[in-house]
Amino acid sequence: MSTIKDNLSTLKNRIETAANACHRSPSSIKLLAVSKKHSLSDIQTAYQLGLRDFGENQVQEALPKIQAFSPSDIQWHFIGPIQSNKTAKIAQHFHWVHSLCRADIIQRLNNQRPDDLSPINVCIQLNLTSEATKSGASLAELVELTHLTLSCPKLRLRGLMCIPKTSQHFDEQRQAFHQLAEALKTIKPLSKAIDTLSMGMSGDLEAAITEGATIVRVGSAIFGQRTTL
Numbered sequence: 001m002s003t004i005k006d007n008l009s010t011l012k013n014r015i016e017t018a019a020n021a022c023h024r025s026p027s028s029i030k031l032l033a034v035s036k037k038h039s040l041s042d043i044q045t046a047y048q049l050g051l052r053d054f055g056e057n058q059v060q061e062a063l064p065k066i067q068a069f070s071p072s073d074i075q076w077h078f079i080g081p082i083q084s085n086k087t088a089k090i091a092q093h094f095h096w097v098h099s100l101c102r103a104d105i106i107q108r109l110n111n112q113r114p115d116d117l118s119p120i121n122v123c124i125q126l127n128l129t130s131e132a133t134k135s136g137a138s139l140a141e142l143v144e145l146t147h148l149t150l151s152c153p154k155l156r157l158r159g160l161m162c163i164p165k166t167s168q169h170f171d172e173q174r175q176a177f178h179q180l181a182e183a184l185k186t187i188k189p190l191s192k193a194i195d196t197l198s199m200g201m202s203g204d205l206e207a208a209i210t211e212g213a214t215i216v217r218v219g220s221a222i223f224g225q226r227t228t229l
C-alpha cells in the first residue's frame with residue numbers, strides 16, 4: 001500500500017508540474033492506471049487511493065480482474081492489440097478501447113456491444129513512425145477509419161492514441177505527441193464528442209502533457225516493475 005501511495009503522490013506532482021509549466025489545469029488530464037501484469041490487490045489499493053480508470057492489454061488477464069472487482073464508478077480501458085476473436089469480450093466488459101486501428105475490428109465491436117450498455121468510448125491508435133513492430137493505423141487511413149467509427153451507433157469516437165518510439169530526449173518525445181495533436185485537429189470538426197488525446201506513459205508523460213494529452217496511461221510509475229502474474 002505505502003509504495004503505491006508514495007508512487008502516486010510523486011506521479012501527481014509530476015503531472016501537476018508539467019501541467020502548470022504549460023498553463024494547463026491538472027484536472028484536465030485523466031490518469032489511467034495501467035494495471036496489466038499487476039494483481040487485483042494492487043488495483044484495489046489504487047482504487048482506495050482514488051483512482052477510477054484502469055488499463056489492461058490482454059483480455060484473458062483482464063477478465064478475472066473485471067469480474068472480481070467492478071464497483072459502479074470504475075472504468076476499464078482496453079489498450080492492447082485487438083484480435084478479432086477477442087472483440088466480443090471487449091465489447092461486453094470494457095468502457096473504453098484505445099487501440100482501434102482496423103475496419104473489421106471497428107465493425108465487430110459495434111455489432112457486439114450489448115444493447116443494454118451505452119456506446120463504448122473509443123480512440124483510434126496511430127502509428128506515426130510506421131514502426132513495423134507496432135500496431136496502429138497510418139495517417140493516410142485516419143479519415144476513412146474516423147468516418148467508419150462515426151457511422152457506428154454503439155461506438156463513441158473520443159480521439160486518438162499513440163505509443164511513440166522511446167526516447168530519452170524531451171524534444172524528440174514532444175515531436176511524436178505534437179503530430180498526434182495535429183492529427184486530432186483534422187478530425188475534431190467531424191464530431192463534438194472528440195476530445196481525447198491518449199498519450200504519455202511513465203517515461204514521457206511530461207512531453208505528452210506539454211503537447212495536450214488528456215489521458216496519460218501510466219503503469220510502472222504507479223505499480224512498480226511489472227511481474228508475471
Ligand SMILES: *Cc1c(COP(=O)(O)O)cnc(C)c1O
Pocket residue numbers: 034036057079080163201202203217218219220221
Ligand atoms: C504498458 C502500457 C503503458 C504503461 O507503460 P509504463 O511505461 O509502465 O507507464 C501505457 N500504454 C500502453 C498501451 C501500454 O501497453
